[in-house]
Structure formats: C-alpha cells, structure tokens
Amino acid sequence: MTERKPLFEFKNVHVKVDETEVVNGVSLKIYPGETHAIMGPNGSGKSSLANALMGNPSYTITKGEVYLDGENMLEMEPDKRSLAGLFLAFQYPLPIPGVTVANFLRSAVKARRAKDDDMSDFRKTLKAEMDGLSIDHPFAARYLNDGFSGGEKKRIEILQLAMLKPKMALLDETDSGLDIDALKIVAQGINRFHSDKNGILLITHYQRMLNYVKPDFVHVMMRGKFVKEGGPGLAMELEEKGYEWVEQETAQKVEV
Amino acid sequence: MSEQVRTQNEELNLIGQDYESRYGFHDPVEYFHKGAKGINHEVVEMISKMKKEPRWMTERRHEALDIFFEKPMPRWGNTKLLNEIDFDNIYYYMKPIEDQKDNWDDVPEYIKKTFDRLGIPEAEKKFLGGVSAQYESEVVYHSLQKDLEDMGVIFLDMDSGLREYEDIVKQYFGTIIPSNDNKFAALNSAVWSGGTFIYIPPGLDVKAPLQAYFRINAENMGQFERTLIIVDKGSRVHYIEGCTAPVYSTNSLHTAVVEMIALEDSYIRYTTIQNWSRNIYNLVTKRANVYKNATVEWVDGNLGSRLTMKYPCIQLLGEGAKGEILSVAFAGIDQHQDAGAKVIHFASNTSSRITSKSISKDNGRASYRGLVKVHKNAKNCKVSVECDALLIGEDARSDTYPTMEIDNDQVKIEHEARVSKVAEEQLFYLTSRGLSEDEARLLIVNGFMEPFTKELPMEYAVELNRLIELEMEGSIG
Ligand SMILES: Nc1ncnc2c1ncn2[C@@H]1O[C@H](COP(=O)(O)OP(=O)(O)OP(=O)(O)O)[C@@H](O)[C@H]1O
Ligand SMILES: [Mg+2]
Numbered sequence: 001m002t003e004r005k006p007l008f009e010f011k012n013v014h015v016k017v018d019e020t021e022v023v024n025g026v027s028l029k030i031y032p033g034e035t036h037a038i039m040g041p042n043g044s045g046k047s048s049l050a051n052a053l054m055g056n057p058s059y060t061i062t063k064g065e066v067y068l069d070g071e072n073m074l075e076m077e078p079d080k081r082s083l084a085g086l087f088l089a090f091q092y093p094l095p096i097p098g099v100t101v102a103n104f105l106r107s108a109v110k111a112r113r114a115k116d117d118d119m120s121d122f123r124k125t126l127k128a129e130m131d132g133l134s135i136d137h138p139f140a141a142r143y144l145n146d147g148f149s150g151g152e153k154k155r156i157e158i159l160q161l162a163m164l165k166p167k168m169a170l171l172d173e174t175d176s177g178l179d180i181d182a183l184k185i186v187a188q189g190i191n192r193f194h195s196d197k198n199g200i201l202l203i204t205h206y207q208r209m210l211n212y213v214k215p216d217f218v219h220v221m222m223r224g225k226f227v228k229e230g231g232p233g234l235a236m237e238l239e240e241k242g243y244e245w246v247e248q249e250t251a252q253k254v255e256v
Numbered sequence: 257m258s259e260q261v262r263t264q265n266e267e268l269n270l271i272g273q274d275y276e277s278r279y280g281f282h283d284p285v286e287y288f289h290k291g292a293k294g295i296n297h298e299v300v301e302m303i304s305k306m307k308k309e310p311r312w313m314t315e316r317r318h319e320a321l322d323i324f325f326e327k328p329m330p331r332w333g334n335t336k337l338l339n340e341i342d343f344d345n346i347y348y349y350m351k352p353i354e355d356q357k358d359n360w361d362d363v364p365e366y367i368k369k370t371f372d373r374l375g376i377p378e379a380e381k382k383f384l385g386g387v388s389a390q391y392e393s394e395v396v397y398h399s400l401q402k403d404l405e406d407m408g409v410i411f412l413d414m415d416s417g418l419r420e421y422e423d424i425v426k427q428y429f430g431t432i433i434p435s436n437d438n439k440f441a442a443l444n445s446a447v448w449s450g451g452t453f454i455y456i457p458p459g460l461d462v463k464a465p466l467q468a469y470f471r472i473n474a475e476n477m478g479q480f481e482r483t484l485i486i487v488d489k490g491s492r493v494h495y496i497e498g499c500t501a502p503v504y505s506t507n508s509l510h511t512a513v514v515e516m517i518a519l520e521d522s523y524i525r526y527t528t529i530q531n532w533s534r535n536i537y538n539l540v541t542k543r544a545n546v547y548k549n550a551t552v553e554w555v556d557g558n559l560g561s562r563l564t565m566k567y568p569c570i571q572l573l574g575e576g577a578k579g580e581i582l583s584v585a586f587a588g589i590d591q592h593q594d595a596g597a598k599v600i601h602f603a604s605n606t607s608s609r610i611t612s613k614s615i616s617k618d619n620g621r622a623s624y625r626g627l628v629k630v631h632k633n634a635k636n637c638k639v640s641v642e643c644d645a646l647l648i649g650e651d652a653r654s655d656t657y658p659t660m661e662i663d664n665d666q667v668k669i670e671h672e673a674r675v676s677k678v679a680e681e682q683l684f685y686l687t688s689r690g691l692s693e694d695e696a697r698l699l700i701v702n703g704f705m706e707p708f709t710k711e712l713p714m715e716y717a718v719e720l721n722r723l724i725e726l727e728m729e730g731s732i733g
Contacts, residue, residue, distance in 0.1 A: 099706075
C-alpha cells in the first residue's frame with residue numbers, strides 16, 4: 001500500500017495575539033478530497049487559527065509547523081501562500097474603497113498567470129461564476145465589500161474561491177449572515193469547487209451548513225485546543241446538547 | 257479595458273520605468289532669445305518690447321513688478337522652502353523659436369520629439385478639439401479644429417489673444433486676479449508669457465476638450481503662463497492643462513495665473529494633471545467668477561514638484577451658481593503639496609462642493625488649506641467639504657487647515673475630514689489573494705484616488721494611474 005500524503009497539515013500550532021496565546025497547540029491532517037469542520041464557542045480561537053495559517057501578521061505562530069502539499073507555509077508571506085494554493089474566506093471581509101470587484105479579481109487572477117497572458121477569457125469566466133452564485137453582473141463594478149450586506153460579502157468571498165481555485169480552502173463562518181436561499185446557493189458553490197484533489201476546512205456554528213457541505217470529520221475547538229473529534233454525527237450531537245456537554249466530557253477525561 | 261487603453265498602457269510601459277527617462281529628459285536647445293538671469297524693470301521692458309505689446313500692458317507689467325518687490329514672502333505655508341527660492345538665479349524669459357507653428361512638421365525636430373514623447377500629437381488626433389503646446393516662455397504649436405473655429409470659438413495663446421482681441425483682454429485681464437492679489441500673482445503679471453486665451457461665444461457646446469501643455473526644458477527656468485477663459489451665456493467647455501519638466505539639481509519656478517469667467521448658464525471644467533519634476537516650485541493662482549446658474553469645476557491633480565502652493569478659487573456671484581473643486585495631491589520624498597480650495601458664496605441659492613484627497617508617502621507632506629465663505633446676503637446656500645488624507649509609512653505627514661466663515665444661518669453645511677493609513681488588515685486581505693504587498697498598496701492607493709480618476713477622460717485616467725504607480729515605486733528621481 002502506498003502511503004497517502006496529506007494535502008494540508010499543521011502540527012502543534014500555537015498562536016499569539018497581542019501577547020496572549022489564543023491557540024495552544026492544535027494539529028490536523030487533511031487529505032485530498034476531504035472536508036473538515038471546526039466548531040466551537042465564540043472566542044475559542046477558530047478565526048485566529050485560520051488567520052495565522054494564512055499568514056496574517058497580527059497573528060503570530062509562536063510554535064508549530066504548517067505544510068501545504070509538502071511546502072512549508074511558515075516560510076512564506078501571505079501572497080506566496082495564496083499562490084501556493086491556500087485560501088481563506090474571511091469571517092469579516094474588509095472594504096477596499098475605490099477598487100471594484102472585477103479589478104481586484106483581475107489582479108488576483110493575473111498574479112497566478114504568466115506575465116504576458118492575455119486575460120481575454122477573464123470576463124467570461126467571471127460572468128459565469130457570478131451566474132453560478134446568483135450575483136447580478138453589475139456587482140462586478142461595485143467597490144469591494146464597500147457597503148455590501150453581510151450576505152453579499154460572503155457570496156463575494158465564495159466568488160473569489162471559485163475564481164482562484166485554491167488547493168486548500170479555509171472557510172471562516174461563510175454561512176453566517178446568509179438567508180436560507182443564499183445558504184443553499186453558497187453551499188452549492190462550495191460543492192462545485194470541491195473535488196477529490198482539493199480540501200476544505202469549514203469553520204461554522206451551525207449544523208445547517210453541514211447538511212449541504214458534508215464534512216468527513218468534525219473537530220471541536222475550545223479555549224484554543226481541539227478537544228473532540230468525530231464524524232458528521234458529532235455536529236448534530238453538538239447542536240442538540242451544546243458545548244457544555246463537551247466540556248463535561250473532557251473534564252471527566254481529565255479526571256480519569 | 258478597451259483595446260485603445262491597453263495599447264496605451266503598453267506604450268506607456270515601453271517608454272520607461274521612471275520619470276527621468278519619460279519626462280525628465282531635456283533637449284539641447286539653441287534659443288531664439290534667452291535673456292539674462294534675474295528680474296528688474298529692464299527685463300520687463302524687454303519682454304513687452306519683444307512681444308510688441310500695447311503701452312497699457314507694458315505699464316501694467318511695471319506696476320506689477322513694483323508690487324512684487326514690495327510684497328513680502330508669504331509668512332504662512334512652507335516658509336522654509338519658499339525662502340530658498342533664489343529669484344536672481346532664474347531666467348524670466350526664453351523664446352525657443354521665432355514664431356508659433358500650426359503644423360507639427362514645422363516645429364523644430366527636438367521640440368516636436370519632446371511633445372511626441374509626451375503623447376500630445378497622438379492625443380490631438382484622437383480626441384482633442386484644440387491643442388496648444390508651450391515650451392519655456394512661448395507657445396510653439398497651436399491648433400484648433402476647423403468647425404470650432406468656424407463657430408467662433410477663440411482658442412489662442414495669451415500673446416496672440418492680446419494682439420488679436422485687445423478689447424476683450426483689456427476688459428477682463430487682471431480683473432479677477434489683480435496684480436496685488438499676492439506676491440506670485442504680481443510676479444506673473446510682470447513677466448507673463450504664453451498661456452491660453454479662450455472665448456466661447458453664446459450657446460455653444462464644445463464637446464471635444466481643448467488642451468494646453470506646458471513644458472519647461474531649461475535649468476533655472478521660470479515659466480509664467482497666463483490664462484484667461486471666458487465662456488459666454490449657455491456655453492460649455494472642457495479645458496485640460498498638463499505640465500512636466502526635466503530633472504535638474506537646481507530649481508525652476510512655475511508661477512501661473514488663471515482667470516476664468518463663466519457667464520449665465522454656462523459650464524466650464526478645468527482639468528489639470530501636473531506632473532512636475534522634483535526641482536520645480538509650483539506657485540499658482542487660479543480663480544473663477546461664476547454668474548447666474550453657471551457651473552465651474554476645477555479638477556486638479558498635483559503630482560511632483562518640490563513645493564506646490566495652489567488653491568483654486570471659485571466666486572459664486574449669481575443666483576443658482578455652482579462650484580466644484582476636486583483635487584488630489586501626491587507628496588513623495590522631500591515634497592510638500594500645500595494645496596486646497598477656496599469658495600466664496602456671494603449670491604443666494606448657490607452651492608459648492610470641495611473634495612480634497614491627498615496621499616503622503618515617505619517623508620512627504622500634504623496640506624489641505626481651504627476657505628469657504630458665505631456672505632450675509634447669500635441665503636439658502638449649500639456647502640460641502642470633504643478632505644481625505646492617506647498616509648503611507650511612519651514619516652508621512654498631512655495637515656488640514658479648513659476655515660469656514662459663514663455670515664448667515666440659512667446655510668446647509670456638510671464637512672468631513674479623515675486621515676487614514678493603509679491598514680495592515682486591508683493589505684493582508686489583498687495579499688492573501690496573491691497580490692504582492694506593493695501591488696496591494698498600489699491598488700489601495702488607486703482605489704483611494706478613484707473618485708478623482710473617474711472624472712478624467714479615459715486616457716488621462718490611465719496616465720494618472722501609471723504616474724501613481726511610478727510614485728509608489730519611488731523611482732522618480
Ligand atoms: N486582532 C485581535 N486583537 C485582539 N484580540 C484578538 C484579535 N483577534 C482575536 N482576538 C482574541 O482572541 C480570542 C479568539 O478569537 P477568535 O476570533 O479566534 O475566536 P473565534 O473562535 O473565531 O470566535 P467566533 O466564533 O466568535 O468567531 C478572543 O478572545 C479574541 O478576543
Ligand atoms: Mg471567528
């Protein structure tokens with residue numbers, strides 16, 4: 001049997017923000033084609049982890065290792081991580097006034113191509129992907145995240161995912177702020193992107209997203225640590241019993 | 257992006273990576289006339305004689321020179337840089353060729369090449385209604401579309417304007433900006449040469465913009481163009497002004513005066529893209545009188561120079577008049593952009609809007625200096641002032657000096673001022689999509705400027721973005 005190699009792997013990652021450690025030693029292996037979900041209470045460190053993995057300078061990885069396709073992410077700046085195939089859909093995407101969605105995406109797509117590439121297919125691809133996510137075409141001319149509603153921002157994050165086609169997508173609460181129909185459309189977008197070659201790490205609070213985007217594994221994060229792991233059933237159980245239940249369980253474990 | 261813009265972009269890329277090679281070149285020139293350095297009444301007399309001016313103009317020049325000598329340097333603004341100007345080390349008049357041409361083929365090769373490199377004849381072919389090209393003190397090339405000429409549009413250099421339309425010039429010249437307005441207006445009034453004279457007869461919509469290009473070539477040169485624009489009732493015109501100069505180690509002086517009159521129901525837009533090299537002192541006075549239901553817009557882009565002091569002014573004189581001043585300034589290494597706006601509401605139901613955007617990078621400094629005044633009898637006026645400063649780097653500096661003098665309470669005022677830094681989080685957002693940090697910063701800066709850029713004709717917008725890119729690379733020598 002040939003040994004399967006993980007697509008994305010982080011080991012014993014510790015993250016500091018402003019001198020406080022908010023993530024204290026988490027590890028995970030994601031194999032090609034897999035979808036993982038992280039759930040956990042507010043403030044448990046999920047976004048901090050995702051930001052640190054992507055290379056946000058405000059979140060320092062003080063210890064640990066991160067690899068994508070065998071490449072050491074910690075040696076790379078965010079742009080190089082992106083070009084290597086890592087992607088983060090932000091929980092709170094920032095407005096960039098004056099920069100249109102189309103211009104921004106053009107620059108991002110261009111960064112992935114050879115210098116002399118003519119980009120003539122760009123518009124067509126953009127329109128097709130916008131159609132797929134039921135985003136009206138005039139949206140391409142709006143300034144990125146500037147005055148967008150919560151749901152619009154999330155859709156545009158997934159539009160970026162669709163256009164940039166990363167190997168590994170970290171999706172931070174892409175479901176929050178979406179109405180019922182939008183949730184379905186966005187989930188379909190994620191599923192269209194997903195293949196047996198790429199991986200998804202989904203951060204969410206709600207089971208309903210996981211009905212559409214089915215996780216292979218669910219991890220529970222509390223106080224900067226993964227405290228429990230399970231299959232898709234775990235999400236259901238969490239929704240029913242809440243995090244207190246996990247807390248009690250882990251407490252018992254410690255007692256044993 | 258249209259094909260045209262793409263090719264233009266490529267052309268721009270080809271021209272070179274920095275100011276030095278694109279605009280900073282200078283031509284070895286044999287001047288038709290080159291006076292001595294320094295300023296005195298003899299110089300003034302000589303300029304006026306060479307131009308064969310009527311006596312009243314000669315006398316005005318002498319009066320203005322006395323005012324210039326009498327008036328002290330401004331005691332506000334960047335007095336340190338102002339006091340570094342050595343008025344004795346400047347040429348006040350240089351005439352490159354004997355007379356003006358109306359065919360590029362007749363313009364001496366070295367001058368034509370300059371304007372070719374700046375893309376002027378190209379732009380003329382594509383979309384301009386008229387072109388004037390000034391080299392040092394004189395306009396060397398001039399053209400106006402035949403149909404505009406036939407309709408009675410007058411578009412001349414100021415010297416020809418004075419020769420051919422002495423009555424109109426005498427009636428308006430110096431009425432909006434008198435010689436004693438400020439020290440530099442006085443200097444311009446004494447030694448002015450070249451510039452533009454425009455008169456648009458009533459009821460004409462001049463669709464294609466008229467453009468003047470001002471080029472300083474010589475070291476220690478003083479360029480003092482004088483512009484007078486009169487737009488008669490119900491007419492519309494868009495005038496565009498561009499400027500560049502070569503890079504020298506010693507300073508040159510650009511001191512223009514622009515006077516505009518927008519008569520009833522007329523519309524004037526005056527667009528400036530100045531891109532001076534870092535050795536230029538740019539001290540310019542611009543003012544417009546706006547009559548009933550007329551509109552004037554100053555669209556003012558200030559790049560380059562060592563020190564710029566420029567505060568386009570609008571005087572709303574008739575009911576229903578409107579004024580807008582939209583400006584951007586980019587202050588890079590060792591530069592000070594002291595720019596702003598002035599609006600004075602004399603009449604009721606007038607409205608004005610000032611939007612000022614500045615970018616300071618490295619140790620560059622951008623100041624906004626503004627005045628809005630609403631007179632006692634000007635009722636139901638609307639005033640909006642928005643100042644937006646973007647700082648790049650720890651040493652960048654921006655200051656705002658807004659003044660409002662509102663002499664009645666029936667005014668609607670909106671005022672906003674913001675200073676922002678290129679935020680780490682914004683940079684992270686963009687770099688996380690694969691843009692390099694430089695690209696990300698440039699995108700944010702271009703986005704910041706967008707409200708300005710989108711007001712420019714496409715070709716100029718492309719050019720401006722390109723210039724900003726050069727500034728961001730810090731490669732302009
Ligand atoms: N930029 C920051 N500056 C200061 N503190 C931060 C910053 N980002 C995160 N924190 C702190 O780190 C801890 C973890 O926050 P994080 O955003 O990672 O939680 P989360 O699990 O994503 O929560 P939520 O479910 O509410 O999104 C919190 O205590 C938070 O206040
Ligand atoms: Mg979060």
